[in-house]
Amino acid sequence: MNYKELVRQELERLEEETDPMLSVVNMIDAFLAVVIALLLVLVNSPFNPFTKEDYVLVKNPDKENMEILIKKGEKLERYVKTQSVGEGKGVKVGITYRLEDGTLIYVPEE
Structure with a gap:
């Protein structure tokens, strides 16, 4: 070279x-x-819009800005915590007891 x-x-x-x-x-x-x-x-991601699975998501539990998102099929529902009390007409269907460990037990009425 x-x-x-x-x-x-x-x-x-x-x-x-x-x-x-x-x-x-x-x-x-x-x-x-x-x-x-x-x-x-x-x-x-559970927020995948193309998934067939249903899910419930609780954001900020037990806080002032708590939200609940429920996905059933293609429908997405959003519930926001408010200070208002619900009202309406209904029928008593059972009693719920809270145990010492915090567990809730629902007993339906016959």
């Missing part, structure tokens, strides 16, 4: 290392990896 060939090879190597398209391709690969990770998180 002569000096000119060595210089030409070194210039080709430097040109390959500083190719701006390589950095663009690397950015696209990183972006695709992030998108795939976010899609996997969405698929495994």
Whole structure:
């Protein structure tokens, strides 16, 4: 090898290392990896709108801003805690007892 060939090879190597398209391709690969990770998180989330499962979610239990989200099929219901007392007409259907350990037991009336 002569000096000119060595210089030409070194210039080709430097040109390959500083190719701006390589950095663009690397950015696209990183972006695709992030998108795939976010899609996997969405698929495994209980808030996935495409899931067939029903669920109940309680946000901030026993606090002033407590919310209950109920998903049945494609319907999503949201209940927000308020200070108002419910009222209406109804029939007594049973009694609920709270045990010393905090467990609630419901006894239906016959």
